[in-house]
Amino acid sequence: MPDSSERPYKHILVCRTDAVGDVILVMPLCGMIKKYYPDAKVSLLGRTYTKPVAACCIHIDGFVNMDDWNGKSDAEIAEILNDLSIDTVLLLPAYKRLAYIMKFAGIKFRVGTATRWFHWLYCNRLVWLSRKNSPLHEAQLHFKLLKGIGINESPSKEELFQYYGLSNIEQLEDRYKELLSESKFNLVLHPKSGQNAPEWSLDHYSAFIELADKNKFNILISGSVKEKDELASWLKKHKNQVTDITGIFSLSQFIAFVSNCDGLLACSTGPVHIAAATGIHAMGLYPTEPFRNAIRWAPIGAKAEHISSSGSNLSDIEPQLVYSKIRSWEK
Secondary structure (H helix, E strand, O other), rough: OOOOHHHOOOEEEEEEOOOHHHHHHHHHHHHHHHHOOOOOOEEEEEOOOHHHHHHOOOOEEEEEEEHHHHHOOOHHHHHHHHHHOEEEEOOOOOOOOOHHHHHHHOEEEEEEEEEOHHHHOOOEEEEOOOOOOOOHHHHHHHHHHHHHHHOOOOOOOHHHHHHEEEEEEEEEHHHOOOOOOOOEEEEEEEEEOOOOOOOHHHHHHHHHHOOOOOOOEEEEEEHHHHHHHHHHHHHOOOOOOOOOOOOOOOOOHHHHHHHHHHHEEEEOOOOHHHHHHOEEEEEEOOOOOOOOOOHHHHOOOEEEEEEEEOOOOOOOOOHHHHHHHHHHOOO
């Protein structure tokens, strides 16, 4: 571990400006930073909708909302960053504009991948990292950039979950506790992905629901407000078999609710990573397609599992196979 004379990093900004699942998978990196630099402040640069996720992580001390930069000049953004006394930035997504802003703001240590030409212009700590042909999980790939701040430790996939720190979770409101069964296995099915990943068909979910023993499973269907409309007619077919929880939660309360459930089934989308990080059973369904497969995006957790198809969609993953695996999770 670097000694005190080698610890110039006081406020480290970790950039992850995309979706909920991506923010979940950057938490282990923040945990590793805290292991080596416990006195450093770690902030996350993200979007408005991911702020509640970051707030649940004990390793993330602050949140910088990139959406607040809309309409602001480079000088105004630089002033925001300087007011926060940020001295170090880890550029996980390789965006030219973001790298430029960090140099313009005069951030002292700017870490980026050497494989992006613009990082040679705007970063002063370059790390060789090629995501394209890497056999590593997305969460493991993040750790490569830590070399730029003197951290060379990189946990195995099996060790990653120890660094989540997703424990600063809101208390679940009483009205939502009533949706949970004390005697059955509370299983969340999250059928949609916002078109961000190949989805298991609703027919497959229907077959799974028919297979499930309703005396043992309390099945809850989750989704966003928009997805509630998409799922309305399908949900109507199963109104006596499942509980519709689509669109009823804030993101903070959804995380709290999931953490109080027993298991969750979804494709490669944020909720499956939330479930894995909270420590409940999580089953992810994945294609074998490069860059979207389980090698890169499977849920990471002590009780996380995945099933892969044989092609670019999930059509050949049989409901019976999924149910047989989930049935083994029963209390």
